[in-house]
Structures are given as C-alpha cells and as structure tokens.
Amino acid sequence: MSNNLELLKRIKSGDRHALSRALTLAAQRESADEFRESLAGASRGVVVAITGSGGVGKSSLIGKLIEHLRRGDQRVAVLACDPQSPLTGGALLGDRIRMSPAEVDPGVFIRSLSTAAGGQAIVPNLDVMIELLFAFGFDAVILETVGAGQGDTAVRDLADVLILLLQPESGDELQWEKAGLLEVADIVSVNKSDLPGAEAMQSQIAAQLNLPGCREIPVVRTSPSRNEGIAELWELALSLAKGKPHG
Ligand SMILES: Nc1nc2c(ncn2[C@@H]2O[C@H](COP(=O)(O)OP(=O)(O)O)[C@@H](O)[C@H]2O)c(=O)[nH]1
Numbered sequence: 001m002s003n004n005l006e007l008l009k010r011i012k013s014g015d016r017h018a019l020s021r022a023l024t025l026a027a028q029r030e031s032a033d034e035f036r037e038s039l040a041g042a043s044r045g046v047v048v049a050i051t052g053s054g055g056v057g058k059s060s061l062i063g064k065l066i067e068h069l070r071r072g073d074q075r076v077a078v079l080a081c082d083p084q085s086p087l088t089g090g091a092l093l094g095d096r097i098r099m100s101p102a103e104v105d106p107g108v109f110i111r112s113l114s115t116a117a118g119g120q121a122i123v124p125n126l127d128v129m130i131e132l133l134f135a136f137g138f139d140a141v142i143l144e145t146v147g148a149g150q151g152d153t154a155v156r157d158l159a160d161v162l163i164l165l166l167q168p169e170s171g172d173e174l175q176w177e178k179a180g181l182l183e184v185a186d187i188v189s190v191n192k193s194d195l196p197g198a199e200a201m202q203s204q205i206a207a208q209l210n211l212p213g214c215r216e217i218p219v220v221r222t223s224p225s226r227n228e229g230i231a232e233l234w235e236l237a238l239s240l241a242k243g244k245p246h247g
C-alpha cells in the first residue's frame with residue numbers, strides 16, 4: 001500500500017496526526033491526485049465559505065459558528081486562507097478562554113493555509129483537503145477566505161454556500177459591487193451589526209440585490225461580539241445548501 005493510502009486508512013480510523021500530515025501532502029500534486037482518486041464518490045458534509053475583506057469579522061464569526069455547532073454535537077473543521085492573519089484556535093475563540101477548546105476538543109480542527117504569492121484567494125488542491133476532512137468524519141467544513149477577486153469563483157465552486165460579510169459604513173459594498181462580486185454570494189451578512197448603520201445597510205443591499213426576476217439573495221445581520229444572528233445564519237446556510245445540487 002502506498003504511503004498515501006496508508007494515511008487515508010489512518011484518517012478514517014480517526015488519527016488526527018495522519019489527517020494533519022495528509023493535508024500538508026495534499027499541497028503536492030502527486031499526493032493530491034492519489035487522494036482525489038481514492039476519495040472519489042465518498043460521502044460529504046456541508047461546505048460553507050465565509051468571505052469578506054480583512055477585519056470584517058470572519059474569524060470572529062467562525063469562532064461563534066464553531067461554538068454553535070459544538071453545542072449541537074456537530075464536528076467542524078476550518079480551513080483558513082488568510083495570508084494576513086493566520087488563524088489559531090486562540091484567535092478564533094477569543095482570549096477569554098485561556099486554554100483554547102479548539103486545541104483540545106476532538107470535534108474541532110483548524111488549519112491555516114498560506115496562499116503563497118500572487119494574492120490568490122485560495123490554495124491549490126483545496127478540494128482534496130476538504131475531502132480529507134470529510135473522510136476523517138467532520139460534519140461541516142468552513143472555509144475562511146479574503147475576497148480578493150479571482151479566487152472567489154473557485155471558492156464558490158468548492159463551497160455549497162458562500163456567505164459574504166460586509167460591515168456597516170465601510171464602503172466595502174461599493175468595492176464588491178464594482179467588481180461584480182456582490183452577486184456571487186448566496187447570503188450577504190452585515191456583520192458587526194452592533195455598529196451604527198447596520199440596519200440601513202441591510203435594507204439598502206437587499207433592495208439593490210433583490211430585483212424582480214433575479215435570484216433571491218438573503219441579506220441578514222450578524223454580530224459575533226454579541227453572539228447575535230449566528231444560529232440563524234447557520235440554519236439559513238444549511239437550508240440553501242440542501243437546495244443546491246453538488247457533486
Ligand atoms: N463591533 C464589533 N466588532 C467586532 C465584532 N466581531 C468582531 N469584531 C472585531 O473586528 C476585528 C476583526 O475581527 P476578525 O474576526 O479578526 O476579522 P477577519 O479579518 O475578517 O477575520 C476584531 O478586532 C474583532 O474584535 C462585532 O460583532 N462587533
């Protein structure tokens with residue numbers, strides 16, 4: 001048996017070190033191809049992408065989503081493609097927790113991926129990494145990506161649901177709109193909804209996106225700090241994921 005197949009076997013038996021090693025190997029084409037071939041047709045859980053500019057609160061929101069999912073006994077993995085702020089369990093779950101549960105909770109797995117040069121929003125072979133996580137037994141995979149253009153369409157292909165985060169009075173929505181990317185989202189959330197202008201922004205974007213005859217894009221509000229709208233956002237994402245055909 002090849003090393004890669006041996007690793008896969010260990011992954012399926014719940015070996016986290018094997019998973020970690022395989023994720024690293026998956027960056028190389030040969031290993032990626034072998035994993036891809038062995039895992040073809042395997043069952044998978046839901047993949048949700050969280051996209052938005054740096055500082056919009058993606059990691060904070062993901063931290064709250066993890067807490068929500070763990071309360072429901074769902075196992076969740078996060079792949080973060082953010083060159084600016086590498087993700088750690090501590091960063092996700094806040095410094096109020098001294099020993100990060102993400103490090104000790106076997107139902108949570110977090111991996112930061114460096115997106116090398118070129119400003120690409122995602123790394124190569126991300127599809128294989130997702131399959132490896134599902135082979136291990138995670139119920140959900142969350143992708144954190146900085147919406148930087150090109151990569152977004154790739155992320156959209158990999159994810160069942162793409163959530164775009166904006167924050168009140170950031171002027172961000174204009175930038176997204178100009179790039180024609182507001183519409184690639186399945187859900188838009190005005191994050192940090194505790195800040196002034198959140199409701200106005202929500203209605204403005206909703207009016208702008210949901211013109212007659214167009215695909216309906218829900219526009220919601222979330223606040224990681226206040227833990228508001230988190231469970232609702234996840235339920236909405238799941239309901240949209242179900243309605244989407246995916247291979
Ligand atoms: N006002 C407010 N700030 C928040 C909220 N959630 C996160 N932040 C802050 O926004 C900043 C960026 O958060 P982070 O999650 O790292 O953003 P990311 O770069 O998109 O991953 C941090 O200083 C957070 O404390 C919120 O609900 N309200």
Ligand SMILES: [Mg+2]
Pocket residue numbers: 058059060082085087144
């Ligand atoms: Mg982040």
